[in-house]
Amino acid sequence: MDNPLLWTLICLQIVMGAFDTLVHHEGSERLAWRPSQKTELRLHGVRNFFYALIFLCFGWLETHGIFAVILAAILAAEVLITLWDFVEEDLTRKLPWTERINHTLLALNYGAILALFVPVLWTWSFLPAALVPVHYGWWSVLATVSALGVGLFSARDLLAAERSDRLSKGDPAALVAGLAPRRHILVTGGTGFIGQRLVEALVGARHFVTVLTRDQRKSDMLSHPVRVITSLDRIDDAERIDAIVNLAGDPVASGLWTAKKRARIIESRVATTQALHALIKRLERKPACLINGSAIGWYGLRGDEELSEAAAPGPAFVHDVCARWEQAAEKIAGEGVRVVCLRIGLVFGVEGGMLARLLTPFEFGGGCQLGNGRQWMSWIERDDLVRVIARAIADDSLQGAVNASAPEPVRNADFTRALAEALHRPAVLKAPSWVLSALLGDMGRETMLSGQRVVPAKLLKAGFEFHHPEIAPMLCMITGARPRLGTPASESNCPAPGAELKQV
The missing domain is CATH 3.40.50.720 (NAD(P)-binding Rossmann-like Domain)
Incomplete structure (x- = not known):
């Protein structure tokens, strides 16, 4: 994981994800207050929870053996949830062009991250099962701050989805x-x-x-x-x-x-x-x-x-x-x-x-x-x-x-x-x-x-x-x-x- 290119791509993913959340989800689209987006909010909540786990693992742990397999499953789940989210968005709202472009860049960048990290994860999967503490300086600090941020929005989106039914305005x-x-x-x-x-x-x-x-x-x-x-x-x-x-x-x-x-x-x-x-x-x-x-x-x-x-x-x-x-x-x-x-x-x-x-x-x-x-x-x-x-x-x-x-x-x-x-x-x-x-x-x-x-x-x-x-x-x-x-x-x-x- 001590790879500057990989960490640069992770940093870009964090920046683009924050832009999507703050500018689109919270700003122009205001998803948390739209009852029609209940399913999308749940998908965002689960995905952000997984992102929090991924960032913490990247910043502080080497996942060996069965833990590498679990992390691989979480990374794969991110892909499936994202695809489901794309379908849900197209069915329930009209995305602004900036959000569509940002989603495309996020998908491409995530693919590049997987291309660099999967070989490392494959090697770790053959090692004895263990969570090995590591530290990558400021990269680990960035990963921790990002984990806290997406964890906060995960909780917020799940609570907003639960609130959606109470926002009905009647006939x-x-x-x-x-x-x-x-x-x-x-x-x-x-x-x-x-x-x-x-x-x-x-x-x-x-x-x-x-x-x-x-x-x-x-x-x-x-x-x-x-x-x-x-x-x-x-x-x-x-x-x-x-x-x-x-x-x-x-x-x-x-x-x-x-x-x-x-x-x-x-x-x-x-x-x-x-x-x-x-x-x-x-x-x-x-x-x-x-x-x-x-x-x-x-x-x-x-x-x-x-x-x-x-x-x-x-x-x-x-x-x-x-x-x-x-x-x-x-x-x-x-x-x-x-x-x-x-x-x-x-x-x-x-x-x-x-x-x-x-x-x-x-x-x-x-x-x-x-x-x-x-x-x-x-x-x-x-x-x-x-x-x-x-x-x-x-x-x-x-x-x-x-x-x-x-x-x-x-x-x-x-x-x-x-x-x-x-x-x-x-x-x-x-x-x-x-x-x-x-x-x-x-x-x-x-x-x-x-x-x-x-x-x-x-x-x-x-x-x-x-x-x-x-x-x-x-x-x-x-x-x-x-x-x-x-x-x-x-x-x-x-x-x-x-x-x-x-x-x-």
């Missing part, structure tokens, strides 16, 4: 049950985090859905049957559209707010809304309503002040974005269309949005409070937001600005504790305000260190009932949490094992 069609049957609804931003669930609910309830997207390839994300268009010119003047839901826009809380980024954030919203206005003008039959996206950022940075729809705005870039968007939407009311501007809070769901970015660090004990933790977070669970959109389409009494957030906003410190409890992890770290401000500038100050204490006055007056009004039970439900061992059910926000989760 999506029930979310839009209040809509009249067989309506034609145009959705912009339908491939986004909110839009995908809305489209799934509408299609499940047998509505006819048209989705406007800038990227036709993203149609693979959508529930079908659905019509996907890349231009509103594809809609004929005589076509009947009953309602429009406008959610399109570049993400606000991603990347630094350079002058170019600020312009793109505003333009992406205003231009789409203006294009919808032009569409509505030429339609022979106008839609009944436009449900337009906006955000609680409209109120600016207001500290502890409680904000209903009647509250005045405050200065902030997030206000400027929402104000321009709402102004473009309000002009459509002149066409005889009822316009509702949903001022949406932080949307929580494990499939995307802010919460999805926090789950991995919190699961590995890296959850932290932002700044002093006293800033307000006005939030809404994603399925509740879909229900709000459906209610806004169906309820003619709703118009103008409507706060789409749960009735009980929380401070960041309380949210941090609630998420840590749901995941059974500590969250003792704090991200100092000055660090976030220095790294992220205005984006960090406005979206992370400041907030709005918003109440959904119009929705509550209209009799809308939130299925998830409180943060802690909601986080337990959507993360599939179980009570911590030894904690009485009466003292836990999470359902007991086997308890029926509230389905929506």
Whole structure:
């Protein structure tokens, strides 16, 4: 084993494997939170457990006799599990091109490792049975660190597979049950985090859905049957559209707010809304309503002040974005269309949005409070937001600005504790305000260190009932949490094992 070439190939395998796990499995694909990937997670868990054994053997032991045969069997099992994993991935999800290339390189590199190591293992197999301690300096240290890493992810993937069945969201069609049957609804931003669930609910309830997207390839994300268009010119003047839901826009809380980024954030919203206005003008039959996206950022940075729809705005870039968007939407009311501007809070769901970015660090004990933790977070669970959109389409009494957030906003410190409890992890770290401000500038100050204490006055007056009004039970439900061992059910926000989760 004292072969620099072999250890170099092992090092490459470790680096490519870490890239695949962190960038693909944890990053873009987020496999641990996708119930459809239960089998793949189990395969990853078993494979990583075997990798941990292999790395420890490579770094510290010569396996002689029967132990060499056992190690050979484990190496062969790795090949079989990997082949099974490739088949499972192709059957259950669409792999990005980077993951396919990385898998090819991993397979080729593993073959080269076997070509160099199998002759050594063959020689060892004829020696008397023994586990002979060895040490290869920094190579052994690298093997140990790698074994600990893959062992950690092995346990995590197996636990995530066990959790998968508790992540079921129920029948999506029930979310839009209040809509009249067989309506034609145009959705912009339908491939986004909110839009995908809305489209799934509408299609499940047998509505006819048209989705406007800038990227036709993203149609693979959508529930079908659905019509996907890349231009509103594809809609004929005589076509009947009953309602429009406008959610399109570049993400606000991603990347630094350079002058170019600020312009793109505003333009992406205003231009789409203006294009919808032009569409509505030429339609022979106008839609009944436009449900337009906006955000609680409209109120600016207001500290502890409680904000209903009647509250005045405050200065902030997030206000400027929402104000321009709402102004473009309000002009459509002149066409005889009822316009509702949903001022949406932080949307929580494990499939995307802010919460999805926090789950991995919190699961590995890296959850932290932002700044002093006293800033307000006005939030809404994603399925509740879909229900709000459906209610806004169906309820003619709703118009103008409507706060789409749960009735009980929380401070960041309380949210941090609630998420840590749901995941059974500590969250003792704090991200100092000055660090976030220095790294992220205005984006960090406005979206992370400041907030709005918003109440959904119009929705509550209209009799809308939130299925998830409180943060802690909601986080337990959507993360599939179980009570911590030894904690009485009466003292836990999470359902007991086997308890029926509230389905929506």
